[in-house]
Amino acid sequence: MIGEPATVMSVAEAEDFALRILRGNGLADRQAEPIARAIALAEAAECPSHGLYRLIGYVGSIRSGRVNAAAQPRLCRVAGSFLRVDGDSGFAPAAHATGASALIEAARSNGIAALALTNCHHFSALWHDLDPIVEAGLACWAFTVGQCIVVPHGGTRRLMGTNPIAFGWPRSGEKPFVFDFATSAAARGQVELMGRAGKALPEGWAIDASGRPTPDPAEALAGALLPFGGYKGSALSMMVELLAGPLIGEPTSREAAALDNGDGGPPPGGELLIAVDPAIFNFGLADDWQQRAKAFFAEARKQPGVRLPSDRRYAAIQRSERHGISVPSALLEELKKLSPVVGTA
């Protein structure tokens, strides 16, 4: 927010800050380290809604005892191409770290494989979960059920979560093609931050509790957000509900909301990752799949107004690595209070 007093810190400092807050609240290192990394990367990507701000919710759910601060995720191979991690009621990043290598190996062997992260709490950006899998040369999807606040197309009250979809595609000689977006018109975190900044929501984002359109972030958070793209986005949101809910034995966003204790942290829920190996899919074929994809992206870049989904993020991360990140000083002071250790450091 322009004009707001801000503190500049390096990405490494942000990661260390997050780590100390989480450790200071009793979170085991295997849980805290991947969260701190995800938070720092979100700040580097200039995506503050998934950055340090999230520490408030993380700490809230540790303190309320809803999340197991000492959780030890366990990996199980259920079928040849299907792996499941039981997150032991901890956070999703540790569950992801437990299963990612096995997912990569299964996809390389069988062409396609899936990994379900279950019995955990998801609160970070999905694109970060794709990183190790796409870096291994695989294409990958990730789906998770967000907090229940989205109205189905044509409806008047919340039924689905913000239900993001992320997809990554490996590119030779350059960073991967990655997108990650809420299937709601806006992410919940965006609406919260606009509320904190006193801004009005654009048309088509939200309805109030009585089902009427509203530009007021507070009314929207008490009402519902609309899906993006009308009935098509609504159908995709329902698909995510099924994939990250019943398909992997986890609650739908509505069921998860019923279990929420209002501590500001993430509800219980899972995540589904699906990885495919383009090298296996192209086995025995004459054409070069990487060249074919490269030609497609080159054509897209010839149109001046077109920005590929990941370009903005890579530019932001490069800027942040060079110049550091800028955190509202008021937020930083609020966060420091979350841990006596950090507050006095």
Added chain:
Amino acid sequence: MIGEPATVMSVAEAEDFALRILRGNGLADRQAEPIARAIALAEAAECPSHGLYRLIGYVGSIRSGRVNAAAQPRLCRVAGSFLRVDGDSGFAPAAHATGASALIEAARSNGIAALALTNCHHFSALWHDLDPIVEAGLACWAFTVGQCIVVPHGGTRRLMGTNPIAFGWPRSGEKPFVFDFATSAAARGQVELMGRAGKALPEGWAIDASGRPTPDPAEALAGALLPFGGYKGSALSMMVELLAGPLIGEPTSREAAALDNGDGGPPPGGELLIAVDPAIFNFGLADDWQQRAKAFFAEARKQPGVRLPSDRRYAAIQRSERHGISVPSALLEELKKLSPVVGTA
């Protein structure tokens, strides 16, 4: 189109009509039968853009010799969870019929599996391809690259196809949840039919050849269609381009367009199907995934304005089975000319 003279026929008659036209043009039965079925089902679903109207293009591409009328698709298991059908330059429905059972078997064994239909020509609705897989109790996606006519978000000229995404989810005791939509603001067939009916396109559907918004179907077909849902729909369209193109060794829509000879039929291209078995994914878990999904759909139906994606189609099919389908008589006369056998029957 209201007021236009129409001929009523049964769904079975429509299938037989399509079959005779295709056979009359020398198409082998193993190719013609699944196409005729797909066309009749599209008519039954009141989706004329994928119905009998498509015979013009099918016949055009047989007559031009671009499609192999005697094609014999071949199935190959490339890896444990990945199957590939070489369509032998025929149409996609015969390639699909060749691989569907093997896909079901692989998904049931390994939890997840994929089937690539390659070296074929896709011209029918995707939802029909999900039917046998979802009826077998699996969830399933289908992706195919449509004709190159969609501009990326922020751009001024065509780069992607209409690139539909279809998803099906099995439900106990009722028909499956299925959606199937173009990632463009509208399907190309819709725009063509609106052009034939002299109708104007809604705002946000299309741009002309110079990149300016246009309500004129002819200008849109010479220019480009917009993706649905802004940058999110554009990203999904690019994903489909990668999945049904480079991932399975098939051309992108732009590459396919360069091979088009203007016979009105489908360009060469493939289709990707991914199937997952919810029973495997839920193996060893306590909750009933079918009940959990059922509760979700029941909640959706409690909101009067909400229509689940597949509801309209099922109602249409039921109506058509009872009362027959209505085909514009002018179209029927045009189609009869495609085969002397049918014309004199």
